[in-house]
Amino acid sequence: MVNQSQSSTERSVSDELFELALQACWRWRLELCLLAITAGAFALLYFKGKFGPVLSGISVGLTLVVIVAIPTTRRLLGRMLHSARVRRNLDLAFTFVQGRISERKPKILRIEKTISGDIATLRLRPGTSIKDLEDTARIIAVNLEVRDVKVTQDPTRANRVWLSILRRDPFGDQTMSQPLLNKTQTDFWDPIPIGINDQGKTVFVGLPEHSLLIGGEPGGGKSVLLWSLLTAAALDPSIVLWLFDGKMVQLAPWRKCAHSFVGMEIDKAITALEALRAEMELRYQKLLDYEVEKVVKGDGLPLHLVVIDELALYVSHPDKKAAQRFSDLLRDLLARGRAAGVIVVAATQKPSVDVVPSSLRDLFGFRWAMRCTTKDASDTILGSGWATRGYSAAEIDPAKRGVGFLLHEGGIPVLLRTFELKYEDVVAIAKRAFNLRHNNDGPDEGSDQ
Numbered sequence: 395m396v397n398q399s400q401s402s403t404e405r406s407v408s409d410e411l412f413e414l415a416l417q418a419c420w421r422w423r424l425e426l427c428l429l430a431i432t433a434g435a436f437a438l439l440y441f442k443g444k445f446g447p448v449l450s451g452i453s454v455g456l457t458l459v460v461i462v463a464i465p466t467t468r469r470l471l472g473r474m475l476h477s478a479r480v481r482r483n484l485d486l487a488f489t490f491v492q493g494r495i496s497e498r499k500p501k502i503l504r505i506e507k508t509i510s511g512d513i514a515t516l517r518l519r520p521g522t523s524i525k526d527l528e529d530t531a532r533i534i535a536v537n538l539e540v541r542d543v544k545v546t547q548d549p550t551r552a553n554r555v556w557l558s559i560l561r562r563d564p565f566g567d568q569t570m571s572q573p574l575l576n577k578t579q580t581d582f583w584d585p586i587p588i589g590i591n592d593q594g595k596t597v598f599v600g601l602p603e604h605s606l607l608i609g610g611e612p613g614g615g616k617s618v619l620l621w622s623l624l625t626a627a628a629l630d631p632s633i634v635l636w637l638f639d640g641k642m643v644q645l646a647p648w649r650k651c652a653h654s655f656v657g658m659e660i661d662k663a664i665t666a667l668e669a670l671r672a673e674m675e676l677r678y679q680k681l682l683d684y685e686v687e688k689v690v691k692g693d694g695l696p697l698h699l700v701v702i703d704e705l706a707l708y709v710s711h712p713d714k715k716a717a718q719r720f721s722d723l724l725r726d727l728l729a730r731g732r733a734a735g736v737i738v739v740a741a742t743q744k745p746s747v748d749v750v751p752s753s754l755r756d757l758f759g760f761r762w763a764m765r766c767t768t769k770d771a772s773d774t775i776l777g778s779g780w781a782t783r784g785y786s787a788a789e790i791d792p793a794k795r796g797v798g799f800l801l802h803e804g805g806i807p808v809l810l811r812t813f814e815l816k817y818e819d820v821v822a823i824a825k826r827a828f829n830l831r832h833n834n835d836g837p838d839e840g841s842d843q
């Protein structure tokens with residue numbers, strides 16, 4: 395009996411060792427294959443080619459040098475080895491988390507290198523969910539010894555997720571100039587290049603049929619973002635600009651391009667919004683006459699772009715009645731303006747519920763949280779719950795101006811840095827836009843064609 399149990403213990407130990415060895419070979423399969431190919435080439439030369447050990451060794455060595463010297467093959471080899479290393483480390487990181495993820499480790503389908511680290515495409519095993527992965531994300535980051543990891547669901551498949559492994563600051567110290575800087579004319583219906591995301595790709599925003607809310611602490615980069623959007627809008631002479639500049643400086647360069655420019659005066663702001671609402675009513679009448687449901691590109695009905703900086707100065711104005719009137723008009727434009735071609739872009743440095751109640755925020759299709767002081771402030775802009783899921787603008791490095799989370803309704807926040815624009819560039823662009831608008835036979839500003 396004793397002998398039998400001893401041999402079964404020995405068997406199970408040797409089985410386990412064999413299994414571990416197999417697993418290790420599988421983890422290092424690429425490196426082992428490369429080693430086997432090198433050894434095979436050496437053996438072929440030595441035994442079949444009868445080159446002798448030195449000459450065979452030199453031939454194989456030279457071939458390796460050539461492979462490493464050619465940039466294409468070097469890059470390919472480097473990518474393959476890097477991807478194999480990341481797979482191995484990720485697999486180990488999954489092993490050392492508690493719960494379902496370590497019991498049923500996700501299958502690693504693909505590794506893609508980005509400027510901030512890597513993105514792993516994973517297939518979740520049956521019985522697990524994205525929540526299991528999100529709950530262990532911090533531990534996985536610790537196991538991988540990286541800055542952070544972020545989990546994103548593939549909207550087309552419940553069992554497919556992307557795990558962003560963030561190794562370094564994607565935005566570095568370099569700033570990037572706005573690609574529209576030297577454009578002479580734009581088409582506002584085209585997506586606007588707005589910044590670079592944490593994977594190094596340019597992010598575009600299409601504003602027709604969408605409104606945008608921007609929030610963040612002072613100095614976060616809201617005005618620079620507004621300038622980028624205004625560059626795209628002002629250089630398209632068909633766009634009618636309604637500017638509300640509570641600070642009287644940030645939007646000033648665009649003043650001459652605007653159909654309406656309002657400063658701090660709440661009464662004038664209300665009058666302007668009332669005029670725009672009347673315009674919207676006329677536009678709806680026109681859509682009815684044309685028997686179309688909404689403004690589309692090329693129909694001759696110009697888009698109206700409303701830019702408000704700073705929202706709090708109007709909606710939290712000491713004259714409560716006037717502030718309420720302004721809020722009601724704004725809400726109406728947001729709720730009904732989409733089909734009529736009215737786009738609202740509003741920025742605030744006070745991302746709090748008294749300035750942006752959720753009922754107002756939810757009317758904005760795009761929300762952009764620049765660096766915020768608290769998680770609550772970040773959620774006020776993006777929507778409640780995003781901060782606890784790892785998308786908090788409070789964690790953005792204050793030294794990194796222009797970095798923020800952009801959320802498109804129904805999507806997942808994207809971390810990006812806006813393109814930079816300097817004040818003197820803005821003045822030059824605004825002058826160009828003014829000349830374009832005044833030499834152009836485009837639509838009569840402020841009225842439908």
Ligand SMILES: Nc1ncnc2c1ncn2[C@@H]1O[C@H](COP(=O)(O)OP(=O)(O)OP(=O)(O)O)[C@@H](O)[C@H]1O
Binds near residue numbers: 811813
């Ligand atoms: N993408 C960027 N790259 C580099 N620097 C930037 C970027 N965006 C903004 N900055 C710089 O950050 C500073 C503050 O930017 P900005 O004035 O746009 O902030 P703000 O959020 O509008 O501040 P406030 O709320 O006080 O008006 C400026 O010096 C600007 O040049």
